[in-house]
Amino acid sequence: MITVVGMDGGPLSAPAAAALADATCVAGAERHLAAAPVPERARRVAIGSLPGALEEVLAWRGTAVVLASGDPGFFGVVRALRERGARPRVVPAVSSAALAFARIGLPWDDAIVVSAHGRADRGRCVGRALAAALAHPKAAILTAPGGAGPEAFAGELLDAGRDVYVAQRLGTAEEDVARVTAAAGADRDWAHPNVVLSVDPDRAVSPAASWLQGHQGAPDGWALGEADFDHRGSMITKAEVRALALAHLAPRPGRTVWDVGAGSGSVAVECARFGAHAVAFERGPEDCARIRANAARHGVRVRVVEGEAPGTLEGAAGRTGVDAAFFGGGGDDAIEAAVALCRPERIVVALASVDRIKSVRDLLLLHGYEVGGTQLQASRLADLPNGSLRLAATNPVTLIRATARPAPSGGRPPDSGGNRVATS
Numbered sequence: 284m285i286t287v288v289g290m291d292g293g294p295l296s297a298p299a300a301a302a303l304a305d306a307t308c309v310a311g312a313e314r315h316l317a318a319a320p321v322p323e324r325a326r327r328v329a330i331g332s333l334p335g336a337l338e339e340v341l342a343w344r345g346t347a348v349v350l351a352s353g354d355p356g357f358f359g360v361v362r363a364l365r366e367r368g369a370r371p372r373v374v375p376a377v378s379s380a381a382l383a384f385a386r387i388g389l390p391w392d393d394a395i396v397v398s399a400h401g402r403a404d405r406g407r408c409v410g411r412a413l414a415a416a417l418a419h420p421k422a423a424i425l426t427a428p429g430g431a432g433p434e435a436f437a438g439e440l441l442d443a444g445r446d447v448y449v450a451q452r453l454g455t456a457e458e459d460v461a462r463v464t465a466a467a468g469a470d471r472d473w474a475h476p477n478v479v480l481s482v483d484p485d486r487a488v489s490p491a492a493s494w495l496q497g498h499q500g501a502p503d504g505w506a507l508g509e510a511d512f513d514h515r516g517s518m519i520t521k522a523e524v525r526a527l528a529l530a531h532l533a534p535r536p537g538r539t540v541w542d543v544g545a546g547s548g549s550v551a552v553e554c555a556r557f558g559a560h561a562v563a564f565e566r567g568p569e570d571c572a573r574i575r576a577n578a579a580r581h582g583v584r585v586r587v588v589e590g591e592a593p594g595t596l597e598g599a600a601g602r603t604g605v606d607a608a609f610f611g612g613g614g615d616d617a618i619e620a621a622v623a624l625c626r627p628e629r630i631v632v633a634l635a636s637v638d639r640i641k642s643v644r645d646l647l648l649l650h651g652y653e654v655g656g657t658q659l660q661a662s663r664l665a666d667l668p669n670g671s672l673r674l675a676a677t678n679p680v681t682l683i684r685a686t687a688r689p690a691p692s693g694g695r696p697p698d699s700g701g702n703r704v705a706t707s
């Protein structure tokens with residue numbers, strides 16, 4: 284029998300204490316073994332490498348306890364045990380995410396909790412956790428030492444106007460919850476374990492009590508009409524075209540989407556409504572102000588970068604990297620630059636002119652993308668004065684859709700510019 288006991292610094296519950304008293308084998312991190320009343324006679328297994336320690340626990344012919352932090356069923360060891368066929372008894376404690384929000388006195392049913400731990404490469408784990416936190420008003424980030432600590436998150440969260448807290452060693456004598464107010468302040472040695480909290484000060488408490496924890500899923504409608512955005516003349520991607528573009532961009536929490544030559548920013552705003560971290564690139568201050576206003580109108584955050592692409596793309600990927608990019612404006616040079624800088628996994632290019640269809644397709648093929656395209660020519664129902672209907676044609680647009688070919692086994696794809704900033 285394996286019992287998993289969660290620890291949060293509070294006194295052990297009666298079932299947890301009884302399980303420990305009975306145990307002939309106790310596994311856990313050094314700090315948990317030191318803090319728990321492990322019986323003298325019990326074999327102690329310090330968890331350095333999790334697979335090795337679990338192997339030993341699973342082979343143990345007696346009563347075993349695995350000590351873990353917080354709620355072990357929440358981003359914890361229960362999953363690893365079940366994956367190995369065990370059916371443990373679980374005695375949870377309070378999760379570090381719950382403790383951290385409690386320490387700053389905020390509800391957290393409206394927060395997302397993301398983990399920067401992971402077996403995939405560290406840069407990818409940091410990138411998706413950061414992207415999710417940037418797009419959501421309230422987040423807890425479970426960090427990891429070695430490149431996925433507070434220093435990897437605080438700067439971009441502060442730039443986005445978030446209040447940032449680092450809750451260190453919760454429930455221990457060294458507990459400390461620090462508010463970070465400047466990126467430079469985040470570049471210090473933090474005590475691990477810690478949780479980063481990111482809170483939009485204007486939305487620290489969601490206006491309506493929600494019934495669904497965290498992110499609310501797909502937005503309430505998408506491929507919105509042009510009237511749902513302020514736009515200059517017809518400088519907006521039409522709803523029918525946007526629908527197909529969004530389908531390929533696949534925006535969702537943890538993904539970063541660029542909208543290059545964003546115009547009204549309708550694509551960026553819709554991506555943000557799906558939970559993606561959206562970045563819009565536009566030339567002039569007026570257009571940029573309009574994009575910000577459109578984002579505010581829809582209650583989402585879009586980072587707006589003002590200036591001429593491709594110059595503005597340089598350095599814009601930050602730590603999140605770029606998962607998908609939409610080009611509604613800008614020339615082939617902007618596409619080329621984005622591919623070289625951050626090799627988005629998915630690309631969509633909307634072309635009104637027929638001249639560039641071949642050059643864009645060839646450019647993306649040359650860079651190792653699978654490329655397809657569709658010309659869309661929607662005709663909308665419109666009323667005639669006599670009460671009958673006509674079909675009102677919108678301008679034809681060609682959508683080029685490209686997907687990066689998977690990397691050859693274990694390696695990067697050919698021509699890969701390298702996406703996320705290495706953090707370890």
Ligand SMILES: C[S@@+](CC[C@H](N)C(=O)[O-])C[C@H]1O[C@@H](n2cnc3c(N)ncnc32)[C@H](O)[C@@H]1O
Binds near residue numbers: 357359424
């Ligand atoms: C694998 S997750 C386990 C989460 C755990 N199951 C829970 O409910 O808190 C490990 C991460 O949880 C956070 N964590 C765990 N214990 C903590 C503590 N005492 N203080 C602050 N953060 C903690 C850290 O972000 C750490 O890297």
